[in-house]
Structures are given as structure tokens and as C-alpha cells.
Amino acid sequence: MRSLASFLILSAFLLIPAITQAQQVTFGGIRADTKAPVEITADKLNVNQESGKAVFSGNVLVGQGTMRLKAEQVEVQYAKGDRTKISQLVATGGVTLVSETEAAEAQQAVYDVPAGTVVLTGNVLLTQGENVMSGNWLNVDLRTGSGQMDGRVRTILKPGTK
Template sequence: MIRRFLIALAVAGLPALAAAQGTDVKFGSLKQDTSAPVEVTADALAVNQNAGTALYTGNVVIIQGDMRLAAPRVLVVYSEAQGRIERMEATGGVTLVSGEEAAEAERADYDIEGGTVVMSGNVLLTQGQNALTSEKMVVNLESGAAQMSGRVKTILQPEKGQ
């Protein structure tokens, strides 16, 4: 009985365990459209025209397609030439949700044009019942691939009925 349980646990966890050892994981059930409009809501906004920045504070929520990012503070940096959003820097405890997966970290830097999000500081990625932790996670929003680094730990939950 115990042997069957261990075999079932090993088989169920092999893909995630292999991903954790290689530090590559899949994030989000869909590829993110990085050209989709970006919607930002917050309690307050301070714009600095000279620096080309906008600082959103208080219950900041950013939505782009199926991706949702929430944080207490987000600095938006605009590109000088085109007036478009170049990048966003979210701090103070960040939550990123895509599909059925969610990630939390102390900070997230979102490069709009590059289509990447770099989360750092006590990163926690949950995928269903499973969880992965690390110090840094880089998510490619076009492919949905993520790479975790800095003491990666994986917690695999066996499926019920195994």
C-alpha cells in the first residue's frame, strides 16, 4: 500500500519536479497578448512630466488581457520617443495572476515591449495544489514560460484517490 502511494506520488510529481530541478516552469494557461491595452486603477496618481513617469499608489490593479497584477505601489515609466508605456515597477508585495496560476513576490518589474515580468524577493508560485518558491522568477509572457532561480523549492501535493 505504501509502495503504491509512493509510486503514484512520484509519477504525479515528475513533470513538476523535473521543472523545478531545471528551474523552468509554465506560467499561465494562455499566452499573453503584450500588445493588448493596459488598464490601471489605483487610489491615487502622481504624474511627473519631466521624468516621464506616473506613480500609482493604493490598491493598484493592472489588467492586460488575461493577466492581472496587484500591488500597493506601481511606477509606470513612459518611453520618451513614443509616449507609450515602457515598463512598470511594482513594489510593496505584488500578486500576479494568469489563468489558474498565481505568483507573489516583494517586487515585479514588467517590461511591456520585451514581454517579460521579473518577480523578485520571496517568490511564491502556486499551480493548483502545488507550490514553488525561489528568490527570482522571470516570466516570458509571449510563450508563458517562466524560469525560477535562487534556492528553488517545490512542494507537490498528491492527487486525492491515489
């Protein structure tokens, strides 16, 4: 009986790292109308006609519907063969992604506009009300509000009170 209890305790400790490696999360608030116009404001803009890239720098704010993304620099990459359609936005330097009810911070974010996904990397911190989750990588589907946190995931959950 004692060996069974030891086995169960050991099994529980072995499962904890597996559970904390990847965590599915729901984002009720980090959703965006991916068809809405993307508005970008910044202190400076550099455009390279040959490469088809535009780099916004200094207090960059990207807005789409109710979603806001803030960073020190955002590179706009256009679709190959069509410089009127945005392919990706690559944000670096103190990246913050916010919605009405949630906020995420990271070192970098890549917004794949046609796919409607944002991948945040580097010391990701997600706040949902009083709940906090951190990890190395966060992938958010803006259309569905679903996401996955990966890489040494740590969660602090505040139980509801009556």
C-alpha cells in the first residue's frame, strides 16, 4: 500500500512539468475583426520600395477594431506581388497587445494578417482579469479567441469569491 502511495505521488510530480509545458487558453477579449482596417501611428516611417517593407519606429501604436498593439518598432511586410495587401506586422521592443479585458506583453510579436494570428515570443506575460500566465511563446487566433501558451508555462489563478 505504501509503494502504491509513493508511486501515485511520484507520478503526480512527473506529470506537473508536462502539464506546464503547453497550456491551452481562451481569450474572450483578445479577438479582432481581422477584416477591419489596420491603423498605425508612429514617430517615424522608413519605406524601402525595393524590398516592399515599411518600418515604423518610436511609440508605434497599431489598432484594428478594439485590439491595440504597442511597440518601439513595427515592420510591415506586404504580400509578394501585391504591395497593397499586408502580409505580416513584426513588432519588436516592449510589445504590448491589449483588448478590452486582456493584455499580453512580450519581446516580439508577429501578426499574420491573412491568417488572423498573433505569435508573441520572449518572456510572454498574459493578464486576464486577476489571473496571470507566463511562458516563452503565445499563439493567439484572433478570429476564435483561442490560444496556446508554451515554454515553461506558469499560471497564477485567483479563485472566485462569493
